[in-house]
Amino acid sequence: MRGLSDALVITKRQLQQLIRVPEVLIFNTIQPVMFVLLFRYVFGGLGAGIPGGYVQLLMPGIFVQTVTFTLAATAQGLAQDMEKGLIDRFRSLPIARSALVVGRTFGDGLLNIVVLVVMGIAGFIVGWRPTSGVLKITEGFLMLLFFGYALSWAGIFAGLISKDSRVVANVSFLFTFPLTFLSNAFASTTSMPKPLQYVAEWNPVSTMVAAVRQLYGFHNKFGVTANSYPSQHPITMSFIYMFVVMAIFIPLSVRRYNRAGDRK
Amino acid sequence: MKSIIAENLVKTYRNGEVKALDGLNLDVEEGTVLGILGPNGSGKTTTVRVLATLLKPDSGHATVGGIDVLKNPKAVREIIGLSGQYAAVDETLTGWDNLVMFGRLYHLSSADAKARAHELLQQFSLIDSAKRPIKTYSGGMRRRLDLAASLIIRPKVLFLDEPTTGLDPRGRMEMWSVIENLVKEGVTLLLTTQYLEEADQLADDIAVIDRGKVIARGTSDELKSQVGGERLEIIVAENDIKSAQEIIDRVTGSKSFIDMGLRKISAPVKDGSQSLIEVVRQFDTAKIHALDLAMKRPSLDDVFMSLTGHAAEEVSTEGVSKKKGGSK
Numbered sequence: 001m002r003g004l005s006d007a008l009v010i011t012k013r014q015l016q017q018l019i020r021v022p023e024v025l026i027f028n029t030i031q032p033v034m035f036v037l038l039f040r041y042v043f044g045g046l047g048a049g050i051p052g053g054y055v056q057l058l059m060p061g062i063f064v065q066t067v068t069f070t071l072a073a074t075a076q077g078l079a080q081d082m083e084k085g086l087i088d089r090f091r092s093l094p095i096a097r098s099a100l101v102v103g104r105t106f107g108d109g110l111l112n113i114v115v116l117v118v119m120g121i122a123g124f125i126v127g128w129r130p131t132s133g134v135l136k137i138t139e140g141f142l143m144l145l146f147f148g149y150a151l152s153w154a155g156i157f158a159g160l161i162s163k164d165s166r167v168v169a170n171v172s173f174l175f176t177f178p179l180t181f182l183s184n185a186f187a188s189t190t191s192m193p194k195p196l197q198y199v200a201e202w203n204p205v206s207t208m209v210a211a212v213r214q215l216y217g218f219h220n221k222f223g224v225t226a227n228s229y230p231s232q233h234p235i236t237m238s239f240i241y242m243f244v245v246m247a248i249f250i251p252l253s254v255r256r257y258n259r260a261g262d263r264k
Numbered sequence: 265m266k267s268i269i270a271e272n273l274v275k276t277y278r279n280g281e282v283k284a285l286d287g288l289n290l291d292v293e294e295g296t297v298l299g300i301l302g303p304n305g306s307g308k309t310t311t312v313r314v315l316a317t318l319l320k321p322d323s324g325h326a327t328v329g330g331i332d333v334l335k336n337p338k339a340v341r342e343i344i345g346l347s348g349q350y351a352a353v354d355e356t357l358t359g360w361d362n363l364v365m366f367g368r369l370y371h372l373s374s375a376d377a378k379a380r381a382h383e384l385l386q387q388f389s390l391i392d393s394a395k396r397p398i399k400t401y402s403g404g405m406r407r408r409l410d411l412a413a414s415l416i417i418r419p420k421v422l423f424l425d426e427p428t429t430g431l432d433p434r435g436r437m438e439m440w441s442v443i444e445n446l447v448k449e450g451v452t453l454l455l456t457t458q459y460l461e462e463a464d465q466l467a468d469d470i471a472v473i474d475r476g477k478v479i480a481r482g483t484s485d486e487l488k489s490q491v492g493g494e495r496l497e498i499i500v501a502e503n504d505i506k507s508a509q510e511i512i513d514r515v516t517g518s519k520s521f522i523d524m525g526l527r528k529i530s531a532p533v534k535d536g537s538q539s540l541i542e543v544v545r546q547f548d549t550a551k552i553h554a555l556d557l558a559m560k561r562p563s564l565d566d567v568f569m570s571l572t573g574h575a576a577e578e579v580s581t582e583g584v585s586k587k588k589g590g591s592k
Contacts, residue, residue, distance in 0.1 A: 009368045020358075086352045088313075088318055092316050094371075
């Protein structure tokens, strides 16, 4: 329990940072809201024939994209702590070594809640109307938060191995940007070249987008055959992906953090 | 009782290519201050990182406060404070928020953490800036706050890794007086520095390290006496050098050394100020005007030079005005 309360002290620190530098929260929110508006009106025409219009398809895609991008912020925040020697101080305290990174993943999760709520409101204003009822909608948001949480461990690892906090954010973005676009998030995968369709089919982002669409009452098949496992069972498959990501990155991060003293 | 013991510490990097520590031995008596003196890259920081449980040595053994650093690092962390080369505090938060956060991480109750934060801010003259973000602090204020953060639990053993590197002279003076007050309260302090006068000022005992090994150990006076006694240094006008040297050699009975560039004549002396007075008297008779004249005791610069054969840092004898590295 003490490990948890240590982690929460770190989470509180992140919230204090947000109060001190409100710009971070503002820009973290403005960007996704801007995407909602741009995609809604620029690609709105893609939705011909979709009940409720393109925005029903778009919102789950943009939710997943936004929580995926949070990974870069996680990486950058941790890399900054490393650069400033703050990690040494934390490591010299009688606290669980996991506290710093776990606390940060919680903090980024809280940030995701705020951003998702604001985006949801923006989406509602431009016509997004999930039809599945309060319970399913809540499940959808919880799943998004959990997805963001799982990915933040990849961000933690990226932050721990980075040598420069400015670079790590850009590098993370180089991974997450194609990851979110080589998917069904914004356009149907069937219009892609065949090889990319396979990529999109097995891209965790596609699965996650399909899962969230399903929870919001919009069934969406994707991929080359539309009857592959990810396409048929997007919710189950998304959880599998999340656990795989955590099973890889949590041990890697813990190992790396324990050896953080070895860098010179 | 020994508060810190390090035995035969070895730490290499890049598969043994770089030897940061090469069989380092140290001990610090409880309640005393040991200054580790050495140039950049000599192993000072690595030593501190090993003793403060941040880094595992390849081999060797160390105890802090009687606790084995390698076997029981967590217990060591309960009794130490560490303040590094860079202020390791959260720059976006205020001084107050930082100290309360670290207090909580030392498992003080919320009320105790706040009380301790207030006390420390007062002690380090930071109370007026308590509610400002650290990034608005001066270098000296940051270091003081960093030091305050390492004192939250009143550690038995304190490690200060180059506490004044990068500070301006005023910041350094302030830091020194803060550290001197701490020492009066009886904390065992291990301090690393590349400033010779800092070790002189703060440490009871000095360990000179070079290339990952302690190459000399003793009080400042003991180390200085290894290099030799006092020297007479006189600067005269260029055309007086020859006659002045004759007088100095006659009075001191030793062979003087001339630095033509500085027009400085220096000679070892045995009877101290007697020689100085005699030289002045004879200069007067010979109508030689001395531009500068002084009795010099060897500085720790000289000690370092004679022990290692290379200088500890870019030399300037003015002491506190020298500065190495950028301010961070």
